[in-house]
Amino acid sequence: MNQNLYSFLASHFPKNPAAPSMILPDGRVWTYGDIERASGRMANLIVSLGLRPGDRVAAQVEKTPEALVLYLAAIRAGMVFLPLNPAYQRQELDYFLNDATPGLFVCRPQMRALADELAAKAGVPHVIELDDDGRGSLIAAAAPQPDGFDTIVRTTADLAAILYTSGTTGRSKGAMLSHGNLAHNAQTLHAYWHFQPGDVLLHMLPTFHVHGLFVACHCVLLNGSAMFFEPKFDLARAMKLLPQATVFMGVPTYYVRLLLNPAFGRDTCRNIRLFVAGSAPLLKETFDEFRARSGHTILERYGMTEGGMFTSNPYDGERRGGTVGHPLPGTAIRIVGADGTAVRTGVVGNIQVKGDNVFVGYWGMPEKTREEFTADGFFKTGDMGSWDADFYITISGRSKDLVITGGLNVYPKEIEELIDAMPGVVESAVIGLPHPDFGEAVSAVVVRQKNPAGAALTEAAIISAIKGQLANFKVPKWVYLVDQLPRNAMGKVQKSILRQQYSAMPDR
Ligand code: AMP
16 A cells, blocks of 8 residues: 555545645635646656655745645655745755755745755755745746646655754754654544544644644645644634634744733634644643633644644643643653653653654664663653653653753743732743853743833842742843843744843843
8 A cells, every 4th residue: 555645645536636624814725636737747747857755845835825835746746845945045045955955946936046046055956935925937837737636655764854953953854754653643642632524724823843743734635624824823713703703723933912902702613623732831821821712622742743632731631831741652761860761740850751752763863862772662752841640741841941050950831920910010931141159040931011011020029939839040130121031933932042141141
């Protein structure tokens, strides 16, 4: 049997090729037949350029239906798809092209000159354009190609995609995902989240990342149903489309922004059956407020580029705020201490995962790959977390965000939760900054509310509020008040930027 992921997805497409797949902001509709034909033409084009199965197809393009079809065409033709954040500039592109050596680079017209220069240097033979409206030389070149294409036979172990990790420290690593990895996670999520006939997903996530490209699109395609395919999160568009959708997937910031709109409420969500959140921690406060305002309990899940989703709160059972739920079927999880043995309930340790969804390794980094797996095949996620008595997992942060002060471990989340609960605080990020005596000093960067409570907040008040609640070594030595925290496209707070910025603060 052909284990190409595209064959697996297509075997679930609706019998009627006129069934809608993507509904666009301007009202145009892509049908499942359109997807089959357009991906067939593009697959034929890719093969006609001389690319061979296993070659990489890199794409730095905006989110459009054509961009999604390019992904499907690449895997259909047996190529390895490599999506790149459109925000990447010269240095990043130079690194990715040299590292992954794609046979084809699809770029935006405004990046063409740079793309040609870097492609020539990296030995990338073909550069072609796809613009932000889904037009360009890629589409023109594919147009005369036949619609039909026999999907290339792949095994579960063959590579389907390489996604570069956000790389907050050191070099960004290319996580290699196989057809089997992606199919396994797609099937698991589709079943676990009870996708059903007639579902309509509101898709506002970017498609260069695991959340928007794999989690959201695969569930929809496997379900053979429709999605509102929006270029990005936009509050007004979300308010308009949510009443027509049954499923919404978002990063926590989307939920925060919905709650900031007084018009958002039960009526907005009248047809929704499932809200999913992930990619960054969802504050318990947001979880609670969302439930009160909308009548819906957000389902939070946890995963990463290196394997898709690992855990999920239950669909039917209790969804517990502040937790990421249980291991998904087919994913084994263990949480271990520094000595490698399993921790007890309530004790924070390193999260390790194993399963058919867990990636094959880092592209061109066999050494690094070996380091990140245990002898018995578990992947060390780099996330810290704990079990509760009912086997719900709580994430405490990344191990590299752990602050070690005077030899004692401090988990930023414990302090962030206390600060966030103070009147006048929007949110906070706790980091370790170099300190001559302690090695690292616990430091807090705090966003104030724009109201009298926020204005009244001082560094000293925050420090004294935490004293007495927590052991002294956990009390921030330095507090910085700011207007906002730096975040990446997936809503993750970029602590590396904060560490860099505040390490050099003259007032320290
Ligand atoms: P990425 O590979 O960009 O998807 O980032 C994965 C990382 O995001 C994980 O290793 C976690 O640190 C973090 N993450 C994902 N989902 C959650 C969640 N629900 N709660 C807390 N952190 C999360």
